[in-house]
Amino acid sequence: xxxxxxxxxxxxxxxxxxxxxxxxxxxxxxxxxxxxxxxxxxxxxxxxxxxxxxxxxxxxxxxxxxxxxxxxxxxxxxxxxxxxxxxxxxxxxxxx
Amino acid sequence: xxxxxxxxxxxxxxxxxxxxxxxxxxxxxxxxxxxxxxxxxxxxxxxxxxxxxxxxxxxxxxxxxxxxxxxxxxxxxxxxxxxxxxxxxxxxxxxxxxxxxxxxxxxxxxxxxxxxxxxxxxxxxxxxxxxxxxx
Numbered sequence: 001x002x003x004x005x006x007x008x009x010x011x012x013x014x015x016x017x018x019x020x021x022x023x024x025x026x027x028x029x030x031x032x033x034x035x036x037x038x039x040x041x042x043x044x045x046x047x048x049x050x051x052x053x054x055x056x057x058x059x060x061x062x063x064x065x066x067x068x069x070x071x072x073x074x075x076x077x078x079x080x081x082x083x084x085x086x087x088x089x090x091x092x093x094x095x096x
Numbered sequence: 097x098x099x100x101x102x103x104x105x106x107x108x109x110x111x112x113x114x115x116x117x118x119x120x121x122x123x124x125x126x127x128x129x130x131x132x133x134x135x136x137x138x139x140x141x142x143x144x145x146x147x148x149x150x151x152x153x154x155x156x157x158x159x160x161x162x163x164x165x166x167x168x169x170x171x172x173x174x175x176x177x178x179x180x181x182x183x184x185x186x187x188x189x190x191x192x193x194x195x196x197x198x199x200x201x202x203x204x205x206x207x208x209x210x211x212x213x214x215x216x217x218x219x220x221x222x223x224x225x226x227x228x229x230x231x
């Protein structure tokens with residue numbers, strides 16, 4: 001059991017460290033993640049949404065439906081916890 | 097070689113953190129330890145994404161200060177992209193943190209139910225009880 005786990009760890013670690021070679025340097029301003037879509041958001045967010053905080057502008061305006069789905073996830077998780085942990089009434093029996 | 101490691105040391109740290117979480121998920125038998133391993137795994141991924149957004153050379157948090165409303169009024173303000181860090185990884189990880197909290201909560205509730213039925217959280221003991229009773 002332990003041997004299999006350590007084998008999986010070594011295999012995954014080798015793959016990940018092999019992939020690190022292709023990543024951009026730490027804090028590189030011209031990295032791919034910072035040079036395609038992100039300049040457009042930084043330039044246009046204030047003008048289009050009138051929100052000084054770009055993170056808030058993207059979360060609430062550009063990705064508003066995603067945030068709504070996120071609240072649905074939280075609501076479902078809360079309902080699930082309540083249904084699992086509530087005290088059973090007398091008539092309902094022990095079956096889950 | 098040392099320069100190569102130092103220039104990307106953040107990724108090495110996240111790889112180590114992710115492997116700790118993965119080992120806890122695969123190698124440990126206690127279900128709570130597996131859950132904590134999953135949380136460490138998620139933290140590693142979140143840190144990895146946030147570190148992608150970092151820009152060196154005087155970049156600050158993506159919040160416009162001071163004359164933000166004046167710039168909005170004129171609409172032709174020149175915004176230097178290099179002076180603000182990448183906001184998109186932060187937004188995505190905000191969502192991921194919320195989802196991870198929800199996942200952890202539901203998993204802990206399930207663990208409480210498992211403990212109520214089997215009186216243990218060790219995976220091998222639970223499997224043994226299930227085999228013995230035939231449930």
